[in-house]
Amino acid sequence: MKPWLYVAPALALLITFTYVPVVNMIWYSFHYWDGLSTVMEPAGWDNYVRVFTDERYWQVFRVSLYYFGASFAQIAIALYFATVLSFSTRFRNLFKGILFFPYLLNGVAVGFVFLYLFQPGGTLDTILGGHTPLWLGDPDVANFSLAGTSVWRFTGLNFVLFLGAIQSIPGEIYEAAEIDGANRWHQFRHIIAPGIRRIISLSVILAISGSLSVFEIPFIMTGGANDTRTFVIQAYDTAFQFRQIGLASAMAVVLLLIVLAVTWLQRLLLPDEEVALS
């Protein structure tokens, strides 16, 4: 009996604010409900059908592709700098700090910093000069600008994770490789890459759910205007502006299922095995 007393507070919070909402959400998703009325009208699969057939709802998946693409750029940049800084470098800690710092910033502050950077006649236009597009106003460009902002904000996280993984590879392996005549590229290819394979694949998996749950940057910077509406902005508007709780819940359930499927796939493809290095 005793141990349950110790886990009870944590478990109670977990169940109340995570599991009960998930169960309720599934229930709501099969109903029409405005969140206020005491009766819910059954809707069958209507809400789900709408998520996949109404253009306003499924086109948000297209927007997430920009962020998904951007996360590959993010992983590549992070991997490059993590590798570079894992070898002895002057001002190593300074560079590490600078590259990581944006990740710690308040999302609203990041949004304003980039609104200022992208504004017509602003910093970016001054630097580039000549003919520049409306970075946030042109629907063909806006998603690239926002995805770029997201890369700026989150690369530091991937970078620090990769650097940590690279540094946990024992130093003797490099020494042995250097004696055997391996150059930096060989060291990267045959020691670093296999050593951090797990964290890289984890980052790719997280990129999928991450790009589907993008919210802060587009919400703060464009509010979803100019074709930049993401899945979560759409769900937020549906639930809290248009009071269609059932439809918003169906969207959330679809997103949840995608995330769970992706995680399951990861478990399937990458069972918990450590890569043998030595």
Added chain:
Amino acid sequence: MRSVPKYLSLIVASVIVLVPMVVVLFAAFKTHAEYNSTGPLTPPRDWLNLDNFATAWTNGHMLRGFWNTTIILAISLTGTVFVGTLAAYAISRFAFALKRVVLGLFLVAALVPGVTTQVATFQIVKSMGLVNSLWSAIVLFLGTDIVSIYIFIQFMQSIPKSLDAAAMIDGAGRFTVYRRIILPLMRPAIATVVIIKGIAIYNEFYIPFLYLRSPDLSVISTALFRFKGPYGAQWETIAACTMIVILPTVVIFLLLQRFIYNGITAGATK
């Protein structure tokens, strides 16, 4: 010579990271006329011109924002430490049925993206009558996440069990062991969790935006967000306010780098 491209790439990356913030810093020190007549890359004439900061501080009610954020931080961090260490104590020191199930519940919950379930969580918080009260945010941040629990369990495992046993021979009960022996030894892990979670709460936007609608309940993020509409033409004020929000992060980062890096890597390698 081989290292020229390496340093060049590092410098280019640093410039890309820093320039967007530095130009905002420039704007924060400019007068309105100066802002309109100079380019964004021109440094301000007077680095001691703090007028914009004063305007931002009063008109944005930033004091209130910092105060509300501080209350939320203090209560939810204290709560998280107790809730989390108690749960970790049970998991690492007791054998009980369904232990794996409990751990599994925390693990699976980590996969549920919080932003999506808010549709339903909102109804629960509403039914508790907590909407438009600081308690909504506190209660939602209080829930211990898997990363904190994992950091606590890991650290607790490194405390020898013989210590517990010795105390219990001396007649201490289980709770006394937790309070007198485990908790004091957990200080480094507690510091890591408090810093990582503290930064996350300071930066959180969605939860306060959704639950703390009244202007009196603004936290840092939502207070800054309120500048968006009415100050569209006064970038120097917005810039100053943005800098006010960024400054504490810079200070915390410079002081606590080691803890931050450790906490971030500990969370991911689970």
